[in-house]
Amino acid sequence: MTAPVIVWLRRDLRLADQAAFHSAAESGAPVIPVYVLDDDTPKHRAMGGASRWWLHHSLASLDADLRKLGSRLLLRRGASGDVLAELAAETGAREVHGLHHYEPWWRNAERAVAKALDLHLHHGxxxxxxxxxxxGGGTPYKIFTPFWRALSETLPPPDPLPALGKLSAPESWPKSEDLADWNLLPTKPDWAGGFLSEWNPGEAGAAERLEDFTDKVSRYADQRNLPSVEGTSRLSPHLHFGEISPATIWHAVASHKGSTSTFLGEIGWRDYATNVVQQFPDYGAKSYKAEFDNFTWRSGPEAEADLKAWQQGRTGYPIVDAGMRQLWATGWMHNRVRMIAASFLIKHLLIDWKxxxxxxxxxxxxxxxxxxxVNWQWSAGSGVDANMFVRIMAPLTQSPKFDAAGYIRKWVPELAKLRDDVIHDPTVRPSGYPDRIVDHAFARNRALDAYRMGR
Known part of the structure; x- marks a missing residue:
């Protein structure tokens, strides 16, 4: 019997343009696709609650797609190196195919797997x-603009690989864990009740989202900053979980006119962010600029109360509150509002970006x-390529500037009956809606003072 080949899946949950599946299939050997729920290797960077919700549905979708090819998705849990070594011992497999991942914990896991098995990693x-x-000196870029200029010279990316029509299966399948037993979905309480009305996780959902967006991409630059308009692609979770490749997106939209290049630059920003964490693996836990090591962030009961108000969308700043409530209800927030909400936490509330x-x-x-x-360090001004700390977004100005009245009405129903000219900063607060937890002018001066003292 030919020994089977393992396809190790992580954030690459697709069949189209998936080099690991193609290479495994071309070997002619039976293919065992496996997803390892590995919370041991990333430790405190294990997936959060919203990501686990998405993962559950994405894995179910991929398993259904694999079964149409005469295959299935094997589920195992534990440290990736140990689990894959055990699976290889059970099946006689020696080769493992997967896609490169660049988070520091996944690079550690790849080294562990490579010690025990013949690991083949592909790009995509x-x-x-x-x-x-x-x-030109052979070093990685730190600043986005020259990085994007250099990356653009290598584009377009190669044409996407087609989805496979069939996968050779082993005569008998190793034991798989039950997806339901992983308890990825919240139950007590089910805070994800509204997610399914917003999202369709899986490769088919990604394709539908892309098809819908191709009709809008030419207007992207005009509409992406307007929270009340569906001007963004909303492809980010599909891209994160690898349900669609950036090459597939590129080739689908690049021929469109208008502001398509602006959108493609955002896809390039995703490459840039990975380029940064590849150089600085602890970027999510440590400010890049040393001057922020001495920065005095607020702490104590009052700061914790402000943090909670921000998390709950109860700051008294309608655009911030709308964004934070959208995040809780749907697991997503409009990009412009993400910047406003992040700036508010860091500079109005003076709470550590981390x-x-x-x-x-x-x-x-x-x-x-x-x-x-990368985005949080950009907002804080602490990053390698970042907005200056002294540039403080004014929520009460940003909200009317980007025509957020309709967005506020949707997510802050207490304000739904207010006119456009007052909804951004109502003088008279409707019942149940809080006063501002901090005055803008006071907060701005406090932030600037803290920055000067910390330098």
């Missing part, structure tokens, strides 16, 4: 292999280590 989760876009990053890690369905940490 980014426009270009991270680490391949270098300066507290916000932790909250987003747990509550976002697209919680990506590279993008989450």
């Amino acid at each position: 989760n980014y426009l270009a292999p991270p680490g391949s876009v270098l300066t 507290r916000g990053e932790e909250w987003f890690w747990d509550t976002l369905v697209d919680a990506d280590y590279a993008q989450n940490s």
Whole structure:
């Protein structure tokens, strides 16, 4: 009997443009696709609650797709190196195929697997292999603009690989764990009740989202900053879980006119963020700029109460509250509002950016280590390529500027009856809606003072 080949799945839950599946299938051997729920290797960076909800549905979708090919998805739990070694011993497999991942814990896991088995890693989760876009001096880029310019010279990416029509299966399947036993879905309480009305996890859902967005991509630059308009692609969780490849998205939209290049730059930002964490693996836990080591963030009961108000969407700033409530209800937040909400936590409330990053890690369905940490450090001004700390977003100005009245009405129903000219900062607060927890001018001055003292 030919020994089977293992396909190790992580954030690459698709069949189309999936080089690991193609290489395994081309070997002619039986293929065993396996997803390992590994909370041991990442430790405190294990997936948050919203990501686990998405994962449950994505795994169920992939298993259904595999069964149409005469295959199935094997589920195991534990440290990846140990689990794959055990599976290989059970089945006689020696080869493992997978896609490269660049989070520090996955790189550790890859080293562990490679010690025991013949590990073949392929590219396909980014426009270009991270680490391949270098300066003239042969070093990685730290700043986005020159990185994007250099990356653009390597594009377009290769044409996507087609989905497989069949996978050779082993004569007998190893034992698989039951997805329901992993308890990825919340029950007490079921805080994800509204997620399914917003999302369709899985490869088919990603394809539907892309098809819908191709009709809008030419207007992306005009509409992406308007929370009341569905101007963004909403492909981020599908990209994060690898249900669609960036190459597939690129080739689907690149020929469109208008502001398509602006959207493609956002796909490039995803590559850039991974380029940063590849250089600085602890970027999600440590400020890049040394001057922030001495920064005095607020702490204590009053700061914790403010943090809780921010998390619950009870700050008294309608645009911030709308975003935080959208996040809790759907596991996602509009990009412009993410920037406003992050700036508010850091600069209005003077709370460490890492507290916000932790909250987003747990509550976002697209919680990506590279993008989450890079974006939070951008907002804080502490990152390698970041907004200056002294540039403080004014929520009461941002809200009317980006026409957020309809967005506020949807997510802050206490304010739904207010006119457009007052909803952004109501003088008279409707019953049940809180006063502002901090005055804007006071908060701005406090933040600037703290920054000067910390330098």
